[in-house]
Amino acid sequence: MTRFLKLFIKELLSMFLLIIGVTALLFLLFNLMPGSFPGKGLGGAEYLKLLRRLFTFQFGTSIVSGRDINTIVFPAFRNTLILTIGSIFLSILISVPIGIFSAYRGFESYSWPFVIFSYIMSSIPVFYLGYLVIYAVSRYTGYLPIYYPYGSERGNPLISYVLPVLVLGFGNESISEIVRLIANELKRVMNTDYVVASKARGESVLRSSINEGILIPLISIIFSKIPFLIGGAVIVEHVFNWPGMGRLAFQSTLNRDLPVLIVIAFLAVLCVRSGMLLKELILYYFRPGEK
Amino acid sequence: MSLLAELNDLKVYFYDQRDKRFIRAVENVGFSINEGTVLGVVGESGCGKTVTALSMMGLLESEPGIIDGQFFFKPSEEDAELIKQSLSRGVRKQNDYKKDTLFNLFFGLDRYVSFEENPFTIIKDSEKWLRRNNRIMEHIRGKNISMIFQNPEQSLNPFIPVGGQLTRTIKRFNREANSYEIKEKAIKLLRSVRLYRPEIVMSMYAGSLSIGMAQRVTIAIALCSHPRLLIADEPTTGLDTTNIYKMIELLEVLMTEMNLTLMLISHNIRIVSTIASNILVMYAGTVVEIGSKNYVMKTKKGPKHPYTEALVSSVPSDSDIKRGKKLRVIPGTVPNNKRKMDCCPFLERCPYAEGKIRQKCESACPELARVASQHYIRCYLFYS
Ligand SMILES: Nc1ncnc2c1ncn2[C@@H]1O[C@H](COP(=O)(O)OP(=O)(O)OP(=O)(O)O)[C@@H](O)[C@H]1O
Ligand code: SF4
Ligand SMILES: [Mg+2]
Numbered sequence: 228m229t230r231f232l233k234l235f236i237k238e239l240l241s242m243f244l245l246i247i248g249v250t251a252l253l254f255l256l257f258n259l260m261p262g263s264f265p266g267k268g269l270g271g272a273e274y275l276k277l278l279r280r281l282f283t284f285q286f287g288t289s290i291v292s293g294r295d296i297n298t299i300v301f302p303a304f305r306n307t308l309i310l311t312i313g314s315i316f317l318s319i320l321i322s323v324p325i326g327i328f329s330a331y332r333g334f335e336s337y338s339w340p341f342v343i344f345s346y347i348m349s350s351i352p353v354f355y356l357g358y359l360v361i362y363a364v365s366r367y368t369g370y371l372p373i374y375y376p377y378g379s380e381r382g383n384p385l386i387s388y389v390l391p392v393l394v395l396g397f398g399n400e401s402i403s404e405i406v407r408l409i410a411n412e413l414k415r416v417m418n419t420d421y422v423v424a425s426k427a428r429g430e431s432v433l434r435s436s437i438n439e440g441i442l443i444p445l446i447s448i449i450f451s452k453i454p455f456l457i458g459g460a461v462i463v464e465h466v467f468n469w470p471g472m473g474r475l476a477f478q479s480t481l482n483r484d485l486p487v488l489i490v491i492a493f494l495a496v497l498c499v500r501s502g503m504l505l506k507e508l509i510l511y512y513f514r515p516g517e518k
Numbered sequence: 519m520s521l522l523a524e525l526n527d528l529k530v531y532f533y534d535q536r537d538k539r540f541i542r543a544v545e546n547v548g549f550s551i552n553e554g555t556v557l558g559v560v561g562e563s564g565c566g567k568t569v570t571a572l573s574m575m576g577l578l579e580s581e582p583g584i585i586d587g588q589f590f591f592k593p594s595e596e597d598a599e600l601i602k603q604s605l606s607r608g609v610r611k612q613n614d615y616k617k618d619t620l621f622n623l624f625f626g627l628d629r630y631v632s633f634e635e636n637p638f639t640i641i642k643d644s645e646k647w648l649r650r651n652n653r654i655m656e657h658i659r660g661k662n663i664s665m666i667f668q669n670p671e672q673s674l675n676p677f678i679p680v681g682g683q684l685t686r687t688i689k690r691f692n693r694e695a696n697s698y699e700i701k702e703k704a705i706k707l708l709r710s711v712r713l714y715r716p717e718i719v720m721s722m723y724a725g726s727l728s729i730g731m732a733q734r735v736t737i738a739i740a741l742c743s744h745p746r747l748l749i750a751d752e753p754t755t756g757l758d759t760t761n762i763y764k765m766i767e768l769l770e771v772l773m774t775e776m777n778l779t780l781m782l783i784s785h786n787i788r789i790v791s792t793i794a795s796n797i798l799v800m801y802a803g804t805v806v807e808i809g810s811k812n813y814v815m816k817t818k819k820g821p822k823h824p825y826t827e828a829l830v831s832s833v834p835s836d837s838d839i840k841r842g843k844k845l846r847v848i849p850g851t852v853p854n855n856k857r858k859m860d861c862c863p864f865l866e867r868c869p870y871a872e873g874k875i876r877q878k879c880e881s882a883c884p885e886l887a888r889v890a891s892q893h894y895i896r897c898y899l900f901y902s
Contacts, residue, residue: 418579419672420667420669420672420673421672421673421674421675421676421724422675423577423667423673424665424667424673424674424736425675425683426577426659427575427577427659427660427664427665427667427740428659428660428664428687428739428740428742428743429656429659429660429661429690429743430660430686430687430690435675438675438677438678439676439677513677514677
């Protein structure tokens with residue numbers, strides 16, 4: 228338990244330092260930008276005020292639109308969350324069965340088409356895949372909405388989630404990585420003594436190797452992929468005009484809206500680091516030896 | 519006493535990727551076990567004891583693996599029909615998979631294996647064979663034959679506490695039992711392998727058990743399913759002398775309690791002889807002597823393979839220790855099994871291979887010859 232507490236405190240501390248670092252850097256860069264615009268030339272006292280606003284989650288108002296940042300950022304945050312979590316689940320849904328299949332059969336037998344498919348999917352750049360899908364969908368079918376219908380009452384926003392989630396789910400590079408990792412790990416674990424021993428009493432091999440062979444590698448890879456997923460989400464949001472954090476960040480940069488940008492950076496750091504913390508927590512639960 | 523299992527002419531080969539040649543792991547091994555008896559299997563390290571046991575369980579996954587042999591086994595009555603069905607799948611001639619009530623679990627092997635002389639190659643469709651074998655062994659593993667492995671600590675799942683593994687296994691074999699009954703049974707099993715405070719043991723993970731405890735836990739797990747045959751692969755490794763005899767005693771008690779038949783594998787012929795009724799002595803992948811304990815262990819009179827003689831005198835008996843007798847060490851090492859069998863495998867270490875007989879020993883590998891009823895020896899000294 229003390230080990231766990233130590234870990235928790237360490238993670239919190241690093242999260243805090245990272246937030247300070249990232250926001251300070253942004254603040255500095257903003258002040259170094261050429262040209263003059265509102266919000267430039269603020270001093271250290273303003274920065275401290277900004278930090279206080281961040282840590283109390285009362286983000287203040289946007290320089291450009293004058294609206295409360297909380298009402299801008301949180302819906303966008305929710306949308307990005309839906310996009311990333313949905314696509315993670317999709318990636319897992321596709322890659323884990325392929326990984327298991329190829330661990331059982333090896334690359335030589337029927338599993339190779341799936342493995343190759345996963346590699347192709349991972350090597351297509353996600354924006355390219357996005358445009359390809361938009362082209363195909365809008366040209367040959369009329370069913371799925373390509374863009375998020377915000378502002379209008381037409382269309383169901385739930386359906387408009389489908390395409391972006393599909394594209395990010397297939398197109399982020401993690402599919403082939405998960406396939407490879409699970410195929411290797413599961414194959415190794417399936418030959419360990421304890422799995423063979425459980426097979427000797429008639430237990431299913433998959434069931435006894437699921438902890439070490441699938442869950443642990445899957446959890447460690449998924450959480451370490453979160454930063455990349457957020458990066459991919461920015462692109463997908465741009466392609467599909469999806470009102471998420473990525474698009475918001477892009478617009479705020481063009482508008483030179485520092486308060487919004489800093490809030491976005493803050494939330495991104497928060498997400499990535501809490502993902503790491505969650506990963507440690509879950510792995511801690513799974514690894515009995517370290518309890 | 520009726521026959522429970524009979525292994526004939528088991529041949530197991532592996533392929534050495536680096537040297538690009540086949541390794542002979544087991545050659546012409548055979549024995550039979552009667553219900554309620556103990557078969558002891560002894561031999562030095564690397565002589566193929568574990569490989570034989572794994573072959574019987576259908577757990578040998580390296581290629582090419584089993585290439586020849588028959589393994590007759592008498593399953594429990596409720597499983598017999600299922601086994602019959604899976605054995606006769608895709609076979610037209612349907613009578614030679616059976617001998618009385620015993621089923622040949624390796625039936626159909628010859629369809630997956632072929633040989634080529636010159637250069638010596640074995641062609642085996644291992645994947646298909648394993649799939650067939652797994653379908654058959656599904657009805658055998660656990661319920662009919664259980665095995666405890668050489669390294670008890672590694673054969674426990676490190677991610678699930680002992681109790682979880684026990685209840686999981688018990689549940690699979692007693693579908694109707696409720697969770698309370700299952701827990702009761704788990705505790706009872708842990709008590710029966712002489713683990714004290716079973717409630718605490720149940721919550722422990724494999725990593726925190728001592729070797730002796732881990733060994734007892736693996737035995738308890740193997741017994742969840744009430745197997746007919748228990749293969750115990752060196753259940754005494756890593757234990758100190760007093761615990762070795764406690765472990766053997768435990769196995770003996772469990773045999774009568776649970777109506778078990780035991781195949782006991784060990785390095786130490788004296789340990790085995792304390793409970794075994796028959797002893798099989800293996801050397802370099804072959805059987806060199808098999809017979810009832812009384813014949814095999816008799817040091818003074820009667821025929822005896824030179825290797826068995828050396829094995830017996832390399833482990834002191836109690837009376838030897840009292841008399842201060844010197845231990846005899848077997849000179850040399852087990853020959854590597856990449857060599858072809860064109861002479862007696864024990865030739866290099868055999869003190870009797872002299873003069874006229876030596877020529878014979880060098881010319882070919884001797885056959886297993888019958889020297890008494892139920893006593894066979896592979897040595898030219900006992901050819902009549
Ligand atoms: N998977 C494998 N691939 C190649 N060779 C193997 C394999 N498994 C076993 N062998 C070889 O087969 C021979 C018999 O090994 P086995 O494990 O049966 O010996 P053993 O009698 O159980 O010895 P020990 O007392 O050390 O357990 C050894 O020479 C070993 O090197
Ligand atoms: S056959 Fe010859 S070499 Fe082999 S054990 Fe007998 S006497 Fe020794
Ligand atoms: Mg062994």
